[in-house]
Amino acid sequence: MSASHSAEKVLSSSAKDSAASKKRSRNMANSRKAQRALALAGQYAGLIAFAIFTCFPFVWALAVGLSTDPSNTWLFPRSFWPTEPGLMWFERVFTEMPFLKYLKNSTVMSFWTIVSVVVISVLAAYPLARLKFPGRNLIFVAIIATLMLPSEVNIIPNFITLKHLGLLDSYWGAIIPNFAGAFGIFLMKQAFEQIPQDLIDAARVDGATELQILWRVMVPVSAPSIAALSIFTLVNAWNDYLWPSIVITTRDKLPLAVGVFNDLTGPFAVSTSLVMAAIVLTVLPVLIFFAFTQRYFISGLDGAVK
């Protein structure tokens, strides 16, 4: 009797145990769900904060540029919404300064920068990635080491060099120092290293010279990386301010970034609203270009790091 009694006790206690453990596991599942939700919310909050942080200067400039009444420009957060919206300031950008001339200068300079950077990076990266020669790693390390130097270090030697070449106050003077960049060489080297050796061997057996292998096989296969490099280069060339402002003195040759700053700011500045409208117009072409090519940009980076 007592044995069966104790057995019942054991049974009931084990049933209780299992109920408790079920409850515990349910609690654990709930808390895990809550944790996951919290983590997700945190991630989104972080991303949204970052998006606001990066977008707010542009949104502010856009709102101020669109406000025909500039009285709220300095009121936070009221200035983020246009007051009496209109395109008056945008129209004035074209009359107050030679905006189209600057736009043309920027376009020409960016175009040649992109072409030259791509050609030089490809030509420099191929031997570093694919040919065997003594000192290869040393050269690559030396190129990468230039990334550590602040760009200001280059200003005086470059200025003196260009002076001797007679390139001061010219388009070429403003862009040539940017042609050979460690970043481009690094990016293309990574891209070329991803290409299977068999593909190069196949081209070699097919009778391609090294240059034919490079231009007919390596370059087309690395198109995404080249697209990414082009976009990076465009953004840098378009926004380049310091160097063109030092080299170019003739107003007609100035790129947008320098022209807008020279004409619309300083002691004789007409209006903050006008500057903001000009800034928006300056950024717009890059944004449009980026919108159309971002697919390549992202896949190019994929290829570059995989």
Next chain:
Amino acid sequence: MASVTLKNIKKNYTKDVTVIKGVDLDIQDGEFVVFVGPSGCGKSTMLRMIAGLEDITDGELFIGDTLANDVHASKRGIAMVFQSYALYPHMTVAQNMGFALKLAGTPKAEIDERVNKAADILQITHLLERKPKALSGGQRQRVAIGRAIVREPKVFLFDEPLSNLDASLRLNMRVELSKLHQDLKTTMIYVTHDQVEAMTLADRIVVFNAGVIQQVGTPLEMYENPSNLFVAGFLGSPKMNLLEAQLVGVEQGAAVMRLPKGITVRSAVDASRGKVGDKVTLGIRPEHIQLADPQDANAIPARVDLIEHLGDIVLAYIEIPGINEIICLKLPGHMTGLKYGDSVRIAFPEKNVLLFDAEGLAFKRSA
């Protein structure tokens, strides 16, 4: 078409790392030769040296009558098919196949004609305008072969071309490659680690191990009379059964060995260069072991460990008491009665037993 002659070819990567240790080989015009061996044995390196993709450290390579050591890959008159297909992803199939001709400055009409002819042979005409990414593995492999055919080379080189294909496709392509060789009658050198491919495709097989040729011969010759333990163990699936034994009698045209537990086995080999008491290795192929009558006193008692039914054949893995190695038997497919734990008696027919000395070299068959 051309012969290929290798004279004392060596390959060092650094002073101490030698991957090919002096290879001599004559490949006849129009012959299909298969290099086979385990991974890292140097067979692919050998092929890449013939292709001109690796430098030859020492020795002479003749393609036809021309010393080709320093001739550029594209000028050797070879075409190569790679394991990874190595198709140019940005070109269509037709462009891939015609690329070499285009680089050589061949007129467009001729390129088109030769591409179409090759596509016809390989039945890929409907794929000519596609890019490689829109093709299946088998189609890609055909294109890779087509690219080689278009060049009308003197020698075809294949570097494990079928190892990325699934089993059934591999079988199909194997048959087609064999047919292609019959049609084109061009010299072909084929590298594989798959001994079935080697056995089925080759006019002659070259077995490599550790940078040295182990044996050269026709597939059946190699299968029947392997010159050493490595070749014996490498060719054949399932592998040859190899058992350690001791030589106890050398007779005219036969040898008598003793396995552990006093089991004696006879082999029809000329063991006159061995002497009684030598350690030897006995080899017998799975299909040659016979199941003996249970009353046969001379047969060896054994126990079944595992049975595999493959439909056409039955593989029985058996254990002889006192012997560590598991022995494999290949039996006809209708022998389905055997099961795990059964006691059987087996016999090693004298004429099928091979014998290898302590260095692993085979004793010659006496018959």
